[in-house]
Every structure is written in structure tokens, then in C-alpha cells.
Amino acid sequence: MTHSRPGAALRTVRTLGSRRAGPPSPSGFRPLWIADTVSQSGSAVTLLALPLVAIGTLDATPFEAGLLVMSEYLAFLLIGLPAGAWVDRLPLRPLMIAGDLGRAALLLSVPAAAWLGALTLLQLYAVAFGMSVCTVFFDVAAQSALPRLVGGTGLVRANVRLEATRNITQVGGPGLAGALVGALTAPVALAADALSFAVSALLVSRVRPLGERSGARPDATLRAEITEGLRFVFGHPVLRALTLAAAVSNLCGTIGASMLLVLLAGDLGLSPLLCGAVFTAEAVGGLIGSLLTQRIATAFGQGRAMCASVVVSGLLWLLALPFYQADGRFAVAVALQGLGWTAFMTFKVTSVAYRQRLCPEPLLGRMTATFRFVVWGAMPVGALVGGLLGQHLGARPALWTGALGELLAVVPLLLSPLRTARELPTP
Secondary structure: OOOOOHHHHHHHHHHHHHHHOOOOOOOHHHHHHHHHHHHHHHHHHHHHHHHHHHHOOOOHHHHHHHHHHHHHHHHHOOOOOHHHHHHOOOOOOHHHHHHHHHHHHHHHHHHHHHHHHOOOHHHHHHHHHHHHHHHHHHHHHHHHHHHHHHOOOHHHHHHHHHHHOOOOOOOHHHHHHHHHHHHHHHHHHHHHHHHHHHHHHHHHHHOOOOOOOOOOOOOOOHHHHHHHHHHHHOOOOHHHHHHHHHHHHHHHHHHHHHHHHHHHHOOOOHHHHHHHHHHHHHHHHHHHHHHHHHHHHHHOOHHHHHHHHHHHHHHHHHHHHHOOOOOHHHHHHHHHHHHHHHHHHHHHHHHHHHHHHHHHHHHHHHHHHHHHHHOOOHHHHHHHHHHHHHHHOOOOHHHHHHHHHHHHHHHHHHHOHOOOOOOOOOO
């Protein structure tokens, strides 16, 4: 097939690919891998604890709970594109350390305010938004650093390792979160995540220096660099399809996700431990799916496996909804939710590895930021829609709307070369 060539940078792919094709660097990848594992362990606590602070401690309405989820992703929509250009100009390791320390400080402000009796929803929104700003820069920098730390041929393996360990830490995280919230209250439980980000910053400081990058172009304007990133992503038929599919999935998925704890903790009155069981099942399913990704892609072909991954996961999540009840049917819903994540990981892992392998190094930050702007920028919109639907129709109708919409994510893939591709196009 013929690929579009949006700029001179794309013509350097083969040279850069061969330069990055060496073996993984233990001194570089391992500390980053461990740091990510530690911070993900704490984040699994926050995933449950922060909404429970709003719903349980501050009696947030469904719309207010939706606004909190929106705040958690708002920075990707507001500053996602310029963040990519800034990351391409800044040293990566100090940027990641600053992101970790910033998130630790923000989370610690919640138990401190609760202890003083001054905690408000407005502060929770500010904390969630501040964390999203730090996450924007950390994630774009980490995605840009990974191809410099791991050989091009090892990117799929490195991403599988990252996804597997993230899911391993999240297996016990929600259960631990439920126990901590029950024993210490939700605000205090957030201190555990703050500690994890501080440890992560220490580990990132041990990543070997990443050196100067060829992407620094002081003569280029910020607008020109943003435009170059947009042109690269949307000028490539496969990248465009992957981006749009992930955006639709995140938009509709967040419509439901923003109301999930409203349904479980609010409408059904389930305990924090049972609420955490849903996230634990997702993590177990994601772990199994990440370990099976390469085998599934080999058996069915990478393009066709990604299409099937999106369809099967959407159907499983749709089937889970009627079983979310405060009785024995809840166990069936939890199992189906986990199986949905098992199916979805083939799309998630394969698409990330392909984007990193395809992109020339000078564009890594802008490519990642463009993708995150579109894909993660859809999430605050989905959370706002979910909050409005939950407020006026109820949490369960909002979940149905999101689950039905997720099935549409396969449409961009079916309209692209991925529909029949056994192997993803070679960069």
C-alpha cells in the first residue's frame, strides 16, 4: 500500500528505525518499568477512592460526579497538542520527575483538607485537573522516551510488559482501595497514591540520561510544530483509523464509566470492597489479554485481530449491564466486565506498539500528544455527557448509552486497510 508522506521527517523513518533496533537497555527501561509499576499501584487506589470522596464524603450528585471524571481528563483536551511540541523541546527525564512530584503534592492536599474540615468539591475538581496536567506531560514524555530505551524490534514486547505489570498491580489495587476506604476513609486512602508517585519520581531519576534529541527546532513556531504532528497522524490511513477508533471507544466508554460508581455505590448501595471487585476483574482481564496479544495477533493477523478485539469487547461489556444488581447476578457482571478487557487488550497493545514503531524520533512527542489530544480529549466530553444523562435519566441508562456507542469504534477500522491486513503496514 501507499503511505502518505506528510513531511521531510517521515523520510527518516528507516534510518531512525535501524538506529533504534538494538537490544533493550536494562539501565534505561527497567527503572522506568518499575517506576510505572509503583505509580500504577497507587493509582489503582485513587481510581476508586477519589470518586468515593465525592459520592460518599461530599454527597455529590450524578452530574457533579461526572464533572469530577471530566476534570481528570480535561488537560488532554485543553493543552494536549501544545504539550507534545513542548515535550519535543524539553529534557525528558526531569519532565517525568516533575510530573510525578506534582501529582504527589496534589493528592496529599485532599487528606490535609479533610483533616482541617475544609474539603470541598471545588478542591477535588482542582486536584483532578492538576493531576491531568501533570499526567499529560509525564505520559507524552514517557512514550517519547520508550523507543530511545528499547530497540525498535522490542517495542511490542516492552509494551506487553508495561501493560501486564500495570494490570498485575491493579488486580490487588482496587481490593486494597476498598479495604483502605473502609478502614481509613477515602481521603486518607489517597495518601497511598501520593507516596507511590514520590517513589516513582525517585526511580525515574535512575533512568540513564536520554541526551539531546534531534527534534529540537528552536526556529520553528509552536503552531508549525503542532500542525506537523496533526498532519503526520491524520495523513496516514492506518494511524488515522487507530486514532478515530480509540477516540470513539474512549468517548462512549467514559459516558458509562463516569456513572459506574454512581450506580454501584449510590443506586445499589454496594460496599467499597464490592465496588473495587469490578476494577480488579478489569485488571485481571487486562493482564490475561496483554499476555495473549502476540499469540492472537499471530493467529488471526494483526489488523483483523484488532477489529475483532474492538467488537468482542464491546459486546461483552454490553452483556454485562443487565447483571449489575445487588444480588448474585453481580458476579456475572464482574466476570463479563473482565472478559471484555481481555478482548480489548489486543487492540490497545498492538496499536501503541505500531504508533511508536512507525513514528520518526523528532515527531514522537507531537505524534503522542496528537493521539492523546483526540483520544483522551474525548473523555472529558464523554464524562460530561454521562453526568448529564445520569442526572436526568439515571446512571443505568447512561451506562447503556455508552456501551451501545462503543460498538461504533470498529467502524474506522473497517473503513481502513486494517480490515483485511494480516500484518500491519511496514513503516
